[in-house]
Amino acid sequence: MRESAAERRLVADEVAVRPRTVLTVLVGVHAINDFYVTVLPAFLPALADEFNLSYTDLGVLSFAFTLLTGVLSPLVGGEADRRGRRRWILVFGFLIGAVGFLGMAASPSFWLIVAVSLFCGLGGATYHPQATAFIVSAYPDKRGRMLGLHGWGGSFGHFAAPAAVVLAVSVLNWRLTMVALAIPMVIAAAILQWRLREIPAAPAVRLRGAFSVPLLMLSLSFGAVAMVGMSFINFSVKMLVDEGWDTNDAGVILTVILLVGVVAQPLGGWASDRVGGRTVMMIAAVGTTLFVALFALTDGALSLVAIGGISFCMFSLFPVSLAMASQLAPPTQTGASIGVVFGVSGLLTALAKPAVGILGDVTGDIRVALSWLLPLALVAVVLAYRLGPSARSAPAAPPS
Template identity: 25%
Template sequence: MNTIAANIKRQPANQPQTLYKILIILGLCHLLNDSLQAVVPAMFPILQKSMSLSYTQLGIIAFALNMVSSIMQPIVGWYTDKKPMPFALPIGLTSTLIGIILLALVPSYTLVILSVMLIGIGSAIFHPEGSRVAYMAAGTKRGLAQSIYQVGGNTGQALAPLITALVLVPLGQIGGLWFAPVALTAVLMLAYIANWYTSQLSLNRKKKIHSSSETKPLTKKIWMALAILLFLIFARSWYISCMTNFYAFYLIDNYSFSIRESQIYIFAFLAAGALGTFFGGPLADRFGRRNVILASILGSAPLTILLPYAPAPLAFVMLLLTGFVLMASFSVMVVYAQELVPGKVGTMAGLTVGLAFGMGAMGSVALGSFADAAGMPLTIKLVGMLPLLGLLGLFLPSDLNWRIGQREV
């Protein structure tokens, strides 16, 4: 009994610390990375007018950006689980830097596609490695750490409407050059993170952190849990893709908004989503990953279904609530997958976050084509039903056991 008590007293001292300095710098880098990526959909109204593009063509641009990132993220994560590459972080942002410069200058639709693919490559490299750094710096607060990391990215995405209203509307396509210094700043900050990452690798190599978890095969229940989780990501990603890429056109057509006014609404949705992302992680640390995932997806369904029927002032409030509730599960799903399959931090981050981009990519093309054929109002109404698929979350196993290191589900 005394031995047990002594072990309990010693345990807190052996717990790894949460490194807030690294997490905050990483979150800021994520903000810069995703604000650069957000320039692409933010430029849609500009490109539509200057190049006379259809909704389908805009969807293909989003597809090129997100699909490259989606395909590469799990591959990068899988490879770096075996052979971590700290300096891939600044190298990836260099690809984004080149892409953002080209996007501001290219005169043709084909070259726009090439530009966004370079941005997608940078994103594919950054996200799984960034998630790994957040995991390494988390200590015992994995939900909070992932939230700090992910809230940076979602805040960067939320800046897209402001980018449109304040930079791209007055300056046009060439305004994208203003973001080249942003990309360079991110490269320099990630060089600092890469140095810290390298030092941690030498320590972790001595401890052989992943050796035991890699020998355990995945059970059928774990595979089923992953399949359900990915399907929920599919539902959330299609809805968010519709809102970020096309809801501005709905506002312009149905409420007679200007481009600038419509972007304020999109900003409200994304900014509330960033806030929800931050609070989702700590709530999951306290109440469980599965519970927060369920509350997030299903809790947003009444709002998304009623949103198309709301008058403009009420729609603004509903957008705030929808963004907060729906995005509360963003970082939680990443941590859920990483704890479900220990030792595969990069692979799970690439799979969950990468799939989100990929599903958004396919959604952009499909929803753009549907909107061309059936109209944007019907598209928005039907997409509002997607969060009802959150009912599948009832079949997710409770994380209360395996989130502390056990694998029984």
């Protein structure tokens, strides 16, 4: 007896609701999503050559590329919680991101590229709050570990992007490469629409209910580390090219450096469950400070090791901050609380990039500008230390 279309859809929904299926789908899609977080640094040398751009210009583009991720993440996460449209918002985010890359590829001027890149930030605002809500709903008593595994997918995307993009640009050109980058985003949207089933809405939820002093402190603590880490990642390829490296070699080097995230994210999630999020935050902030100091005092291979260490510390905090944020708000407001953390930290990292670019132009050396991030790393240590008692440990929530 043949199944009807409605019966086949019902079976697909039942399969999609299994926790393992949710995790598998989101690990894969996370790799696609976070691939786009580190694609821009690989484009910067080509864009700088074509449009004769300064470090300040490149910082402005990087700011625009991530601005709406920071501004809109809390709003999008809260609205998704309230209306129960998390899957739809995920799908929309990937499609609007694809539009952003197509728009940049077709732009005839640098400033139009800057304007169109805002669509990429809008797409980026949709992923992490919603994905975290799905995973926490599927694994309420193992959130740190499972968010760490989810982060493994993101780390794979992070480290694959620089080498893949610089090699594609050398074969195609930067415009055709941006067109090609739209394709995986459309595929990700289709997978999410097909394999995920919506989790219940919370109509009474309001965004302001997700805000709290502990959540804001967590956002600032994670944001300070992310400002340092993302500034190094953003300017590394251009820095190496300016120092005489081949563009392809510089992209491959950044890919090798970012490989540390494949270990860092699962390790951070596991450690969060075992010793508490605040402890992991403290260790990562202190580590970031020491590695920035190593970068400032060295050059050559040792400075690249320092960038790897900075990246390791930052990536280890992604699952930690997600798990802690999900426990600092009611279960019905997971998306909003994650949106606050990613919104605040995203806005801070967006602001840091043009600031570092301006400092690089003023000093005439982007290495000097990056070294001046040391005080910011020390601020991250203070913020992590001041996290309140509710953030000192991350006990697992009981199954609902």
